[in-house]
Amino acid sequence: MLKKPVLLTLIGLLLPAFSVHAAPVSLQSQDTARYALATYPEPLIASLATMVSFNTVADPAVPFADNPQHTGFKRYLAQEAQRLGFDFHDHGHVLVIGMGKGNERVGVITHGDVQPVNPAKWARSPFELAK
Structure with a gap:
């Protein structure tokens, strides 16, 4: 776990x-x-x-809020935050994951948007973690 x-x-x-x-x-x-x-x-x-x-490359044909990769990424982060006891707030393009109620809090900073992928420049998919 x-x-x-x-x-x-x-x-x-x-x-x-x-x-x-x-x-x-x-x-x-x-x-x-x-x-x-x-x-x-x-x-x-x-x-x-x-x-x-999650292939979070922006797709001009699909609005951000409707992109299943973006919503899936956000859903995964929300589930993990809840499971670990963090609070989670979705502000559209910005997600806030934190702990605590005071002025000083633990926070998580992540960036889910990536540049378009040129397959010729990759030996393997950039959406698979190399083992």
Whole structure:
């Protein structure tokens, strides 16, 4: 069963790539990410593989709200948030997943829209997690 630290691990693994102007990740966060990765590697990878599987390329012929890939991605995130005890708020193009009621909250940042896929530039589908 996927636990909260697994979701936080995804954040911990992704944040360093985007931390040009961000504060350094705390040692406690790094330790939590390492623990989750060591304790729950299969569920973490399975969850990431599910998220990657949604082809969220914008389709000009299908409005965002009606695109089954976008709605499926949002539904998956809502189900995972609920299962893990996070709150989930859908604001259309922005989803807010968090924990806590105060000014300081744990949050999850993700981006589901990708650029069009040119099959000639991919050895395999970009919507499959390489194992």
